Amino acid sequence: MxxxxxxxxxxxxxxxxxxxxxxxxxxxxxxxxxxxxxxxxxxxxxxxxxxxxxxxxxxxxxxxxxxxxxxxxxxxxxxxxxxxxxxxxxxxxxxxxxxxxxxxxxxxxxxxxxxxxxxxxxxxxxxxxxxxxxxxxxxxxxxxxxxxxxxxxxNIPVVEATISFTDTDKNRRLDNLKSIFQRHNCRILSENSDSSNELTHTFYFSGRKFVVDAILGHFGGDLIQNDMKAIVRITSGGFWSGKKSVDFKIAPTATNGVMGELSWYKSVVEKDPTRYLAENNYKELATLGTLETIAGEKKLQLKNALAEIWVMSKNGSQRTAVYFSKIDLGDVYVDAR
Structure with missing residues (x-):
């Protein structure tokens, strides 16, 4: 032993x-x-x-x-x-x-x-x-x-999101949210307000994921993953002929995710809305104008055209759009098809 x-x-x-x-x-x-x-x-x-x-x-x-x-x-x-x-x-x-x-x-x-x-x-x-x-x-x-x-x-992933909320004319919820953004270094990418019914504020912002998750848990909203959509309203017509409007819905496709970015809507659609719609939605756009021949070429004329653009999250609406633009185009001519 x-x-x-x-x-x-x-x-x-x-x-x-x-x-x-x-x-x-x-x-x-x-x-x-x-x-x-x-x-x-x-x-x-x-x-x-x-x-x-x-x-x-x-x-x-x-x-x-x-x-x-x-x-x-x-x-x-x-x-x-x-x-x-x-x-x-x-x-x-x-x-x-x-x-x-x-x-x-x-x-x-x-x-x-x-x-x-x-x-x-x-x-x-x-x-x-x-x-x-x-x-x-x-x-x-x-x-x-x-x-x-x-x-x-x-180790701190940054994400983008949108939130919408109603507020009073005293803007207490708005001031509180902006204070949260400032305290947690969130960046406001776009903001828009709608007063057609109740005063509604919508923010498109970025921040650290766990901060954004907490904000969405309180206010509700959507994470943005290159999936924004837009509504483009074209109004055309004169005093005697009357005005007519058509809403065009634009959304990203599986083969073109960049379409879901706010920057794309600004640089492509907002820059020349009638040209984009003529290339992609000519049949519907043609209902707003008349055909004319100019210098031997057929053109579609949109008289006194007005473009309104709402960009929103995939679950959003015009009321909760993160971006709104209104452009007076005047008389517009696009190539007829």
Whole structure:
């Protein structure tokens, strides 16, 4: 029994001493740890009640995992050679940047704790002299480089949405919403108001997804994914002939998603509405005009034409349009077909 116990103890000691310090792996872990430290520090500098709070929790969790990996490596260091290799790795890593030096200042404390533990052992008592390369930054968030800032933004997806709500002439809900937008760095892309019935305000805006989700949960609305639609009303006619209007509905297709963007409606449809409709809805457009021959070519004349354009979300209506435009076109001639 005694021999078996001694054998188990011997094998245990052999397995413990089998650890080989991997400097490359240690340096790689230091890099991951530095990145998560700077991200967490940057996000922690934001307001506690702001949209970055949830992102900070994610960054802090990643930093904890990176630190755990560092601790796992350090917890296996026992020999003077491994301690020396770790010190050399820290010194080299700290020399690359202020962010690395800040990270080393944190990791040095972990290595020092391990050294104190090992020094207290009767089996091994190495001489430990830690490097002095680590410098804790007073404001770690200032150490974030462009790549790390981009990584933070990837972890906070930005989405677009529309919301509509009724309000009184005192605009209390409107003022409250604009305050929310400002506090959470939401960007207003377009806004429109309709007073044909109750006063209705509609906003097309972008912001961090979890902020937008919360706003939609309170106000209702739609996420926008290149799926906006539009209604174009063309009115034509004179005093004696009378005026006539036709509404044209435009929506993106499966093969042309760009049609669902507000910028497309502005640059294509609004820029020349009768030309677009003549190319895509000539039969309906022709009911508003008369055919004439000009310089030997047949033209469709729209007399005193007026174009009204409403752009809205896929579930929206003219009343909840995010954008409205009214254009007096005058007499318009388009190629007859």
């Amino acid at each position: 005694l021999r078996k116990t001694a054998l188990v103890l011997f094998l245990t000691l052999v397995s413990l001493s089998a650890f080989a310090f991997d400097q490359a792996d240690f340096t790689n872990c230091l890099g991951n740890y530095a990145e998560t430290i700077s991200q967490a520090a940057y996000l922690a500098s934001e307001k506690a009640d702001s949209a970055e709070k949830q992102a900070f929790e994610g960054a802090a969790d990643r930093a904890d995992k990176a630190e755990k990996r560092i601790r796992d490596i350090i917890s296996n260091i026992e020999t003077p050679a491994d301690f020396s290799a770790a010190q050399n790795a820290l010194t080299s890593f700290a020399a690359d940047s202020d962010l690395n030096a800040h990270t080393v200042a944190v990791v040095e404390k972990l290595l020092q704790q391990r050294a104190s533990f090992v020094t207290g052992s009767t089996a091994i008592a190495p001489e430990i002299t830690l490097s002095q390369s680590g410098r804790a930054a007073a404001a770690p968030e200032l150490l974030m480089n462009r790549r790390q800032r981009r990584l933070v933004m990837i």
